[in-house]
Amino acid sequence: MDLDAAATTSASEAVVRAVQDFLPWYSSVHRGAGAKSQFSSARYEEARETLVRFVGADPATHVALFPRNTTEGLNLIAFRLGLTRDDVVVTTAIEHHANLLPWRRNARVRVVDVDRSGTFDVAAVVAALDERPTPRVLAVSGASNVTGWLPDLAALAAAARERGVLVVVDGAQLVPHRQVDMAALGIDVLAWSGHKMFAPFGAGGLVVARRLLAHGEPFLVGAGR
Numbered sequence: 001m002d003l004d005a006a007a008t009t010s011a012s013e014a015v016v017r018a019v020q021d022f023l024p025w026y027s028s029v030h031r032g033a034g035a036k037s038q039f040s041s042a043r044y045e046e047a048r049e050t051l052v053r054f055v056g057a058d059p060a061t062h063v064a065l066f067p068r069n070t071t072e073g074l075n076l077i078a079f080r081l082g083l084t085r086d087d088v089v090v091t092t093a094i095e096h097h098a099n100l101l102p103w104r105r106n107a108r109v110r111v112v113d114v115d116r117s118g119t120f121d122v123a124a125v126v127a128a129l130d131e132r133p134t135p136r137v138l139a140v141s142g143a144s145n146v147t148g149w150l151p152d153l154a155a156l157a158a159a160a161r162e163r164g165v166l167v168v169v170d171g172a173q174l175v176p177h178r179q180v181d182m183a184a185l186g187i188d189v190l191a192w193s194g195h196k197m198f199a200p201f202g203a204g205g206l207v208v209a210r211r212l213l214a215h216g217e218p219f220l221v222g223a224g225r
Ligand SMILES: Cc1ncc(COP(=O)(O)O)c(C=O)c1O
Pocket: 006, 007, 069, 070, 071, 072, 096, 098, 099, 141, 143, 144, 145, 170, 172, 173, 193, 195
């Protein structure tokens, strides 16, 4: 049963209590003038800030969106970046399909291979970043769902940023297991799944640098749900 938690956890008792406490006060978010609607909208906006701080980002520069899970978050950002078929995304052979298929659909993918141990060197990623055409995005997993291996995100992000390449991290297996500091690591976008860390199902996190969104404002994923 515990091993199943890598795929999905059930909500913790504290989460169940918090949801139960809130439900009687729920009314549509950003779609009503009533007191409950205003209360719910305020809680919704507070939750964005909580999520941003939870992963070490600054609410002044980053904003949280609420996709249902990592897959939806990565699809959203892959679409939202307005990539074309000529744009290149560097990614790796350790990725879950959630961090591969959205990029394949929206751009051209350059995949960094793994060695016999199922890992890759930072140098291999740097070589892929230096190939022409210069990529627009590095999309990499923060922790492998197969081996648990943790790539050196700080070094990868530094190499990408030096080359003006956006850093998008699949945090599905990282965020539930390690404290993440997006600012220190230099990550632009981080996606993860609440259902892998005791949240109610259908509650994911996508923290995005505001500069990547039109006018720096979030589009309201799931408002009124
Ligand atoms: C590394 C990794 N990325 C992405 C996903 C997809 O997560 P979800 O199904 O919650 O979208 C998983 C799920 O196991 C995963 O382990």
